[in-house]
Amino acid sequence: MFSSIKKIIGKLLNIGFEDEFGNDLNQKHVVNFSYMMFCISCLFMLIVFSLRQMSSVAIFSLVGLLIGLVGLRYSYIGYFSRAQLLMPILKISQISILSLFYFGTNSGFHWFFVNVIAYSFVVFRADQNFAKYWIVSISIVLFLMCELLNTRGIYLTSFDQSVIVIFVFLALSFNFAMVINLVINRLKSVNSHLRTLAEMDELTGLSNRRKVLADAVNIFADSVINRESCVFAIVDLDHFKKINDTFGHEAGDLVLAKVSAMMASVIRPQDEIGRYGGEEFIVIMSDTSLKDAEVVMERMRQSVENMLIETEHGIVIPVTVSIGVAAIAPSVSRYEEILAQADKGLYAAKRNGRNRVSVQSDYQS
Numbered sequence: 063m064f065s066s067i068k069k070i071i072g073k074l075l076n077i078g079f080e081d082e083f084g085n086d087l088n089q090k091h092v093v094n095f096s097y098m099m100f101c102i103s104c105l106f107m108l109i110v111f112s113l114r115q116m117s118s119v120a121i122f123s124l125v126g127l128l129i130g131l132v133g134l135r136y137s138y139i140g141y142f143s144r145a146q147l148l149m150p151i152l153k154i155s156q157i158s159i160l161s162l163f164y165f166g167t168n169s170g171f172h173w174f175f176v177n178v179i180a181y182s183f184v185v186f187r188a189d190q191n192f193a194k195y196w197i198v199s200i201s202i203v204l205f206l207m208c209e210l211l212n213t214r215g216i217y218l219t220s221f222d223q224s225v226i227v228i229f230v231f232l233a234l235s236f237n238f239a240m241v242i243n244l245v246i247n248r249l250k251s252v253n254s255h256l257r258t259l260a261e262m263d264e265l266t267g268l269s270n271r272r273k274v275l276a277d278a279v280n281i282f283a284d285s286v287i288n289r290e291s292c293v294f295a296i297v298d299l300d301h302f303k304k305i306n307d308t309f310g311h312e313a314g315d316l317v318l319a320k321v322s323a324m325m326a327s328v329i330r331p332q333d334e335i336g337r338y339g340g341e342e343f344i345v346i347m348s349d350t351s352l353k354d355a356e357v358v359m360e361r362m363r364q365s366v367e368n369m370l371i372e373t374e375h376g377i378v379i380p381v382t383v384s385i386g387v388a389a390i391a392p393s394v395s396r397y398e399e400i401l402a403q404a405d406k407g408l409y410a411a412k413r414n415g416r417n418r419v420s421v422q423s424d425y426q427s
């Protein structure tokens with residue numbers, strides 16, 4: 063029940079959203095949230111004042127509700143600027159009229175102007191400063207007017223006014239908590255998106271050099287602590303310069319992307335793969351014997367050899383890889399030493415004719 067309410071609120075907040083990481087995502091959330099709160103408050107007042115047979119406040123609330131729904135629709139059909147601007151106008155009108163004429167300033171209802179000011183600072187962008195400062199100025203003037211005029215409400219008793227003061231306090235606190243929560247969540251998700259971008263190689267979608275080397279450090283340290291075997295492999299595309307020269311750089315990029323996807327699909331879920339640079343990749347296999355690693359790498363070599371990568375003109379580009387493999391040894395104290403051995407293996411694979419896996423098993427430095 064609670065989770066389905068959460069889902070509905072989530073859907074409403076995302077009304078009119080096009081891009082997941084657009085600049086103004088926070089603003090859109092706050093606009094939609096403000097309309098939701100506004101409509102709910104109008105509906106609430108409509109019910110309460112209808113029951114109390116105070117028709118003019120009830121009608122006022124009904125009109126507010128209808129205009130609020132129009133604003134929400136604007137947001138839904140993409141007229142975001144209109145929705146953005148209509149909200150503070152609606153709120154300012156509602157707060158002033160209710161405070162000055164219906165509830166009386168003793169109700170503290172005019173404290174909702176704080177909401178309007180907060181809304182303006184969150185929702186309007188730098189190029190909308192004109193609207194922002196107008197709304198903030200009007201809100202401050204009207205707030206001071208309510209404070210100074212000290213009107214008595216015609217529709218509320220002093221007990222009702224005390225209830226409204228409590229309601230205003232709770233509603234403002236809730237609003238602020240929700241807005242801060244929205245902003246923090248959004249910052250978190252943008253942050254994690256940025257982190258993914260910083261760790262990903264754009265062309266292949268694999269981990270970039272920085273990330274895969276950071277993984278190498280961690281996996282190596284874990285293996286030493288747990289006294290487990292770990293294996294590093296360096297994979298290099300054969301005659302890649304020739305592929306670029308013959309089919310063009312774009313075709314070269316296509317080969318890199320396709321081969322990367324294939325390599326990522328044939329390694330085991332627990333293995334790591336990343337682009338070391340150019341046409342070179344690193345595979346890290348934790349808690350794996352050299353024999354098992356060789357099997358995985360041989361499967362990778364075979365899969366790449368069997369690939370049919372076609373240029374846009376339908377020409378098949380033959381691709382093979384050479385792979386050097388090395389495992390942790392008792393005397394090894396830095397992961398770079400395994401990597402250097404894997405590199406030696408790669409060199410041997412290239413020297414022996416390419417398209418092969420070469421295991422460096424004889425080093426015990």
Ligand SMILES: Nc1nc2c(ncn2[C@@H]2O[C@H](COP(=O)(O)OP(=O)(O)OP(=O)(O)O)[C@@H](O)[C@H]2O)c(=O)[nH]1
Nearest residue numbers: 298299300301302303304306311312314315340341
């Ligand atoms: N298309 C494309 N080419 C790249 C990229 N990064 C590096 N290269 C090219 O990869 C080629 C690597 O060539 P070499 O280091 O001579 O290696 P190779 O031709 O594969 O020869 P062997 O490794 O000995 O089999 C160079 O021509 C680089 O320009 C890239 O992101 N895209």
